[in-house]
Amino acid sequence: MPSVRVDGLRKRFGEVVAVDDISIEFRDGEMTSVLGPSGCGKTTTLNLIAGFIDPDRGSIHFGERLIADPARGIVPSNKRDIGMVFQSYALWPHLRVADNVGYGLKMRKVPRFERAAAVRRALQRVRLEDCAERFPHELSGGQQQRVALARAIAYAPQILLFDEPLSNLDAKLREEMRIEIKEIHREIGITSVYVTHDQAEAMSLSDRIVVMGEGRILQVGSPRELYEEPADVRVARFLGRTNLFEACLVGKDAALARVRVEGLDAPLPCRAPADVTQGTCGSLSVRPEAVLVRPAGGAEPGLRGRVCAAIYLGSVWQLYVALDGGKTIEVQQTAQRVWSLGDAVSVAFDPQRCFFIARPQQPRSLS
Amino acid sequence: MAAAALTLLFLVFYPLFWLFYGSFAYGEGSFPRALLTEFWQLPGLSRALLNTLDLLLGAVPLAFLLALPLVFIVTRTDTPLKWLIEIAAILPFITPPLIGSVGWALLAAPRTGLINVLGRELGARGPLLNIYSMSGLIFVMALYVSPYVYLTVQAVMQRMDASLEEASLISGASVAKTIRNVVLPLSLPAILSAGILVVTRILEEFAIPGVLGAPSGIYTITTYIYYQAISYVPPRYEVAALLASLLMGTTAILLVLQSHILGGGRIFTTVSGKGHAPRILRLGRWRYLTLAYALIYIGATVALPYMVLFYAAFVSQWGAPPVPSNFTLANFVSTFDPTLSARSGLVNSLILAVSGATMATLLTLIISYMITSGTSWWRSGLDFVSAIPLAMPGPVIAVAMLWAYQGEPFALYGTLWILLVAYVTHYLPYGVRTITSSFRQISADFARAAAVCGAGRAAGFRDILFPLVQPGVLAGWMLMFISMIRELSSSIFLFVPGTETTAVTMLEMWQEARFSGVAVLSLTLITISVLVVILVRALAGAVHLSGPR
Secondary structure, eight states, X not given: OOOEEEEEEEEXXXXXXXXXXXXXXXXXXXXXXXXXXXXXXHHHHHHHHHTSSOOSEEEEEETTEEEEETTTEEOOGGGSOEEEEOTTOOOOTTSOHHHHHHHHHHHTTOOHHHHHHHHHHHHHHTTOGGGTTSOGGGSOHXXXXXXHHHHHHTTOOSEEEEESTTTTSOHHHHHHHHHHHHHHHHHHOOEEEEEESOHHHHHHHOSEEEEEEXXXXXXXXXXXXXXXXXXXXXXXXXXXXXXXXXXEEEEEOSSOEEEXXXXXXXXXXXXXXXXXXXXXXXXXXXXXXGEEEEETTOSSOOEEEEEEEEEEOSSEEEEEEEETTSOEEEEEEESSSOOOTTOEEEEEEOGGGEEEEEOOSSOOOOO | OHHHHHHHHHHHHHHXXXXXXXXXXXXXXXXXXXXXXXXXXXXXXXXXXXXXXXHHHHHHHHHHXXXXXXXXXXXXXXXXXXXXXXXXXXXXXXXXXXXXXXXXXXXXXXXXXXXXXXXXXXXXSXXXXXXXXXXXXXXXXXXXXXXXXXXXXXXXXXXXXXXXXXXXXXXXXXXXXXXXXXXXXXXXXXXHHHHHHHHHHHHHOOHHIIIIIGGGTOOOHHHHIIIIIISSSSOOHHHHHHHHHHHHHXXXXXXXXXXXXXXXXXXHHHSOSXXXXXXXXXXXXXXXXXXXXXXXXXXXXXXXXXXXXXXXXXXXXXXXXXXXXXXXXXXXXXXXXXXXXXXXXXXXXXXXXXXXXXXXXXXXXXXXXXXXXXXXXXXXXXXXXXXXGGGOOHHHHHHHHHHHSSSXXXXXXXXXXXXXXXXXHHHHHHHHHHHHXXXXXXXXXXXXXXXXXXXXXXXXXXXXXXXXXXXXXXXXXXXXXXXXXXXXXXXXXXXXXXXXXXXXXXXXXXXXXXXXXXXXXXXXXHHXXXXXXXHHHHHHHHHHHHSXX
């Protein structure tokens, strides 16, 4: 399986730069999610890879094969050997399920008999072999989604593209399909690009995640890297919840760094990226589950605060604590004790789960 | 594709160029001065323009007066037989104005009209009604344009969210105030747009003033161009070109005005598709009054003219009592006598309508595909160019054709080709409207999915897009066929002996007072149209079975 390599890709629509000089490699056989809020350029990136629009600058390679480069030529969509699952499913309403799934094979001039077998295999894979003779409108939303997936994999393309394929399904079905897609991807191992704005979907499905914002790539990494070591406050905010403090790095040793946070006397210990030097300013990201809350008056040192909202969610408490400095933080506590409004508390952060994010000096280019 | 675009550009701009060239040719070099002085002095011209104005001032208000109560009856009352009224209200729309005016002339011509014949027998001294007058013209014209008012306003009233009215009533406004402050302002764009549509229809209408006005010397702008310029001896082509340009300019301005009124989506944003149905007024005993009104409307627009046409087509002698022994098929035999022009006229019309509709459909299919899938600058350009013929009523197209295709290099005059070219040009916008809207209903993802599967442009069009737009294509073909087979307003300018069409033969027979022949041809035309509609419906149904949407 070839990888998908994108170099210095740029696309403008009128005044808006939808994709601004991005470079990334979607590794072969991996499922990579492109994650970001709407308008971040993720769908444009996918459309550029699919060939629905042409880049203004930059190039796209599938393995060693040049796919698109305005200076050197553009391979049309139908010659790229890709499969795609659309948000709207885009099942052709006038064709039966079997004809929808078999269309790519027909275009590849696969003989009728082999074609029928391949269609059957693809439909078996999505557990819809009984629906071959139906029309799309006779199927439920989830079934239509699976037909769309079968159509995309039936002719064993080199690259598989997903454009928010699950956003039209209800929550329960979405979770089932997530597992199913992951399972199928493990079996066939096609290089896949999965565009979504749903962080849970991205984290559960993909080997790596590309987070985009305002037409640029903010960070690339495994779900765990992105959650625990966000390189940008937008990444920290977009993946999960977090509390951000203005902070400057004041010390560093092998294990931990220390940051000074405005309004606090003592520096706080935390983790920081290896390349950050003393004196750098930025944000300290403290995940809600990294906060430890105890009733005030204990012996341990801590910040003082008061519970200003307490929500019982079953397995956990979601607390909002107003710190004495004036800032309100979100806290998640396992439900071992009862909290109520106005409780005076002492708050401590787990240094291993606090991460310092340096403020970017200039637009960074990542590869 | 490029060939289709070039064909479109040629079809629209070549005659247009000649039309303007012809206009400037007036006065042989002393163009502006000649226009200001001699032109307006042409005998009868100012009279014809005033007649046109009279016709507008009479027929537009009358059309509203006829249609608005009907809209109210259908959308807001519990009048019985509403389904029938709804169908009947658009029937005059389907009836060609030529046939309607012939029907009314047979009813109310001063001497021979059946109503007047009956009146004489009952002792009336003069004619009861004279349809060959300005009031007759206004009456028939209003009947035949009222469906445009009905359809436009009814669509808005039907979709109007009743909660808007209820909100006003709850706030303490009376019913009258609610109508004035809520209902009227909301439906005003629709009413204005219907008004403009009706004005353009009246301006371009040829058959009604041709049948009812011309015999008594009442000319409007279209009949003036024909009788006083084109069939004048010697023909005054420059005068025709100037008047056609004038007509086209007026129509263009009106259309631009209309698209401004409808533009900005005002009509669609204030009147959402959601909300609940309007309240139905319980009329009690009064509902029979509203029913009576609806029945009279249907009688005047559809029932009476059709009844008299049936009578005229089958009766052995005009004026004979309608009893079975007086009915015969002899009129059909004599009308379609091989030596007469009616037969060849029908053949010509069929050839023109089938080939014209087919060629126009193929052309508009490609153009519509380009409009909906091309790059933006050429998309809007083609869209605009294909709408230009909307501002060219039949007589305008015909005069432009006469200028463009009379001499080399395209000497088509005297053949069926010039009629074919005129028809295709005239009805292009209809096809483009119908087929582009079919394309627009298809999500772009369908074509993208085909491309991803490996289908090139041609294969994707053949396998995916075309099957999906096929119902729209069939509908477009049908619309153009029906319009072409009854075409009069440009054919009358372009035919020569031997290339008559059915509508032209009808007008000729009318002038020779061969009423039964005209009635026979009317019924033939209607029958063919109905058969085609049934056939296309059946075909579209078959398409649906093979692939429901």
